[in-house]
Every structure is written in C-alpha cells, then in structure tokens.
Amino acid sequence: MSITRRTLATYFSWRFLGAILGLFALAAILIFIFDLLELLRRGGGEDDAGLIRISLISLLRTPQLMEQVLPFAVLFGSIAAFLALSRKLELVVARAAGVSVWQFIAPALIVGIGLGVFAVTVYNPLAVVLRAQSDEIASGLFGREQNFLMQTTGATWLRQDGLDGESVLHANQILAGGARLYGVTIFSFDRDGYFSERIEAREARLGDKVWNLSDVTVYTTEADPRKYDVYTISTYLTPTEVRESIAAPESIGFWDLPRVIELSQRAGLPAYRYSLQYQTLLARPVLLAAMVLIAACVSLRVTRMGGIGRLILGGILAGFVLYVLSELGKDLGGAGIVPPIVAAWAPGVFGVLMGFTILLHLEDG
Numbered sequence: 001m002s003i004t005r006r007t008l009a010t011y012f013s014w015r016f017l018g019a020i021l022g023l024f025a026l027a028a029i030l031i032f033i034f035d036l037l038e039l040l041r042r043g044g045g046e047d048d049a050g051l052i053r054i055s056l057i058s059l060l061r062t063p064q065l066m067e068q069v070l071p072f073a074v075l076f077g078s079i080a081a082f083l084a085l086s087r088k089l090e091l092v093v094a095r096a097a098g099v100s101v102w103q104f105i106a107p108a109l110i111v112g113i114g115l116g117v118f119a120v121t122v123y124n125p126l127a128v129v130l131r132a133q134s135d136e137i138a139s140g141l142f143g144r145e146q147n148f149l150m151q152t153t154g155a156t157w158l159r160q161d162g163l164d165g166e167s168v169l170h171a172n173q174i175l176a177g178g179a180r181l182y183g184v185t186i187f188s189f190d191r192d193g194y195f196s197e198r199i200e201a202r203e204a205r206l207g208d209k210v211w212n213l214s215d216v217t218v219y220t221t222e223a224d225p226r227k228y229d230v231y232t233i234s235t236y237l238t239p240t241e242v243r244e245s246i247a248a249p250e251s252i253g254f255w256d257l258p259r260v261i262e263l264s265q266r267a268g269l270p271a272y273r274y275s276l277q278y279q280t281l282l283a284r285p286v287l288l289a290a291m292v293l294i295a296a297c298v299s300l301r302v303t304r305m306g307g308i309g310r311l312i313l314g315g316i317l318a319g320f321v322l323y324v325l326s327e328l329g330k331d332l333g334g335a336g337i338v339p340p341i342v343a344a345w346a347p348g349v350f351g352v353l354m355g356f357t358i359l360l361h362l363e364d365g
Contacts, residue, residue, distance in 0.1 A: 005103065008094060012107040015085065016292075020077030020115065027069045032062045053137065060134035063127035064250065070119055070284075074112050075291040075319040079312060081108070082299030091299075101359065105296050112292040116285025124281060125253035132251070135175055139182050139203075156181075158242070162209070162234030165190045169211075171204070174251070178242035179206045184213065186233060196220070199231065206242060210234055240264060249277035257281075272340060276333040279344035280326075286348035287326065293355025294318050297362070322351045 036058040040051070085091045094104050158169040165188065172183030186199040202215035216231040240263045252260055257278040264271035298315035326347040333343025 005099065008099065008104070009107045012085070012104055013111050016078060016081045016108045016111045017115075019081040019084070020074055020111065023077045023080070024066070024070065024073040027073060028062055028066050031065055031069070032058055035061060035065070057134050057138045060130045060137070063123070064131040067119070067124065067127060070115070071287055071291050071323060072319065074115065074288045075295055075316070078108055078112070078292045078295030079298060079315055082295055083312075086299055101296075105292070105359070108292045108296065109289055112288040113285045116288040119288075120254055120281045120284050125255055128251060128253040132175070135173065139173065139175065158237075160235045160237050162236055164188070164234050165196065166193070167233065167235075169204075174247060178247040179239055180204070186211075186213075188233065199233065201231065206235075206237070206239060209236065240266075249273045252277070254278070254281050270336065272336045273334050276330060276340040276344060279333075279340045280330065283345045283348045286345065286352060287322070290322060290348050290351025290355060291319055293352060293359065294322070297355055297358045322347055325350070 036055060039054045039058055082091075091104060095101070156171045156174060158171075160167055160169060167186050167188040169181075170185045171181035174181060181204040182202065184199075184201045184204040186201070188196045188199060190196045198219040199213065200217045200219070201213035203213070205212045211233045213231040213233065214229065216228040218226045218228065218231070252274065257274055261271045261274045261278065264274060294315050298311050329338065329343035329347055332338040333340045
C-alpha cells in the first residue's frame with residue numbers, strides 16, 4: 001500500500017508541476033511579445049534600436065517580470081490540475097481507495113513549496129543578473145523614456161552635498177546599484193544656496209567623493225552653454241547611501257540582500273525596503289502554498305456541488321485578494337509603518353490558515 005501511495009503521489013506531483021510550468025511558460029511568451037512590441041514602438045525612432053537588440057533586451061527583462069506572475073501561475077495551474085483530475089474521476093477513485101483529501105493535496109503543496117524555494121534561491125538571483133544585463137544593453141537607447149521602460153520606480157531624484165555646495169540630481173536610468181547613472185541632470189547651488197549651474201550628462205559614475213560625468217553640457221545664467229567630454233562634481237555620498245536612496249530593492253538578488261541590509265544599518269540608514277524584499281522572498285513558498293490550498297478548496301466543491309464557473313471565479317478572486325493584500329503589506333512595510341516580517345509573512349500565513357480552515361470544514365464538517 002505504501003508503494004501504491006508513493007506512486008500515486010508522484011503521479012499527482014507531475015500533473016501539478018506540468019500544469020503550473022505550462023501556464024508559466026505561456027504567460028512568459030505573452031509577456032515577452034507584448035514587452036517586445038512596446039519597446040519596438042518606443043524605440044522606433046532611434047538609430048540603434050534594431051530588432052535583434054530590442055528582442056534581446058526584452059528577452060532578458062522577461063524573467064524578472066515573470067516573478068510577479070508566479071503566484072497566479074501556481075493558482076491557475078493547480079486549479080487546472082485539480083479540475084482535470086476531477087473530470088477524469090481520478091480523485092473519486094483515489095478517495096474510494098482510501099486516500100484522504102490531505103494525501104492527494106500533499107503532492108500539490110510539496111510542488112508549490114518546492115517551486116517557491118527554487119524561485120527564491122535560484123530563479124530570483126538569475127533574473128536579477130539578466131535584468132542588469134538587459135539594462136546594460138539598453139543603456140542610453142531610449143533617452144528620456146528610459147526611466148519608464150527600464151525601471152519600475154519612476155524618475156529618480158537625489159539631493160546631495162559636496163565641497164562645492166549642495167545639488168539636486170535627476171537620473172533616467174540606474175545601473176550597478178546606483179553607482180552608474182544614465183540621462184543625468186544636476187542642478188548645482190553654491191555654498192550660500194544660490195543657483196549656480198545646470199549640468200546635463202549622458203552618464204555619471206560614482207567615484208571617491210565625486211561624480212565623474214561624461215558627454216556633459218553646462219548651462220549657467222552668465223554665459224552660453226559649454227560642452228565637456230568629462231566633468232566632475234563633488235559629493236559626500238557613499239555607495240551605500242546612493243544604493244539606499246535610489247536603487248530598487250528588486251535590483252538586488254536574494255543572496256546579496258543580507259549584506260546590503262547590514263551595510264545600510266551600519267551606515268545608520270533605514271533598511272525597511274531591503275528588509276521587506278528579503279522577507280517577501282523568504283515568505284514566497286508560504287504564499288504559493290496558500291495558492292494551492294485555495295485551488296484545492298475550489299476543486300473539492302466542484303466535484304460535490306457543481307457550479308464550476310462560479311466556484312472557479314471565486315477561487316481566482318480569492319487569489320487576487322491575497323495578492324492585493326501582499327502588495328498592500330509591501331507598501332506599509334516599505335514605509336516602515338508595519339514591521340517588514342509582518343508585512344511579508346501575513347498574507348501567506350493568512351491564506352494558508354484560511355485554506356486549511358475551509359478544507360477542514362468541507363471534509364471533516
């Protein structure tokens with residue numbers, strides 16, 4: 001009997017894994033196509049925006065975009081797998097053979113948790129590396145629209161101080177965790193706080209207490225614009241402070257986040273965003289397990305009570321509500337209103353408890 005149950009568990013696991021990966025691959029293809037079309041439309045007027053280059057940029061961007069789709073792929077894939085098993089009466093036969101609901105849900109939970117662990121430890125660092133390569137290839141290609149196309153945080157503004165006085169820096173694209181900036185505009189002020197000059201540069205690299213600018217145009221109120229191949233402006237910012245100020249947490253891989261959090265805390269800077277991202281990644285297997293349990297609740301009721309469309313819609317809505325709660329938790333945790341560990345773990349834990357409660361009610365009354 002134990003061999004039979006292991007065989008059955010393996011069969012169910014492969015069915016769930018195939019359904020989830022199939023939906024994930026389909027979503028990846030659709031996202032790649034839509035992203036490619038958008039990049040082609042916005043880069044159509046650029047001389048260097050060839051089809052091969054744009055396709056490579058979009059292809060390297062897609063893995064990180066797919067991280068947001070993974071919970072829904074698990075939800076929809078689990079629903080599809082449960083419905084397929086129900087339509088073929090395989091679940092009915094398994095129950096008649098003495099297999100409890102928890103025994104044929106366990107393989108799905110193991111697959112969901114396993115995918116979550118893989119997504120955090122392997123997929124996320126790889127997606128971050130590929131996204132960095134995509135940004136390198138796209139650097140300077142889309143001009144002022146770069147921040148819209150290549151970043152998710154919008155325009156970047158940074159106030160800084162240096163030997164020459166204070167300045168306000170704006171960048172369209174961030175690379176190397178904030179150490180390299182593209183599409184840079186700097187409004188410089190003297191030590192008395194009066195406007196001094198406006199500097200526009202194609203690229204800025206952070207050095208030792210200085211920004212090294214290239215392809216620069218300097219505008220002042222007293223003279224005509226002047227062009228320079230290289231230009232420097234002083235700053236007291238350190239790489240850690242720049243990263244904390246402007247680098248998106250999503251641009252840092254899972255294995256690097258603890259080091260970044262430690263550096264930020266040693267520098268006396270708040271690390272809410274990076275702590276939240278780290279805890280969110282740690283909680284991802286629990287969130288995927290919650291999606292599997294929601295799918296199980298929908299599928300079990302279908303076999304007994306009918307109303308497939310209505311119940312599937314309810315499961316999808318429950319998954320979306322759980323996702324919205326996780327995003328709301330990110331906003332609260334990123335602002336420091338809620339502890340990052342609570343903001344990251346609460347939606348997944350709530351979903352798991354809700355799923356187990358519903359299943360216990362359906363099965364054990």
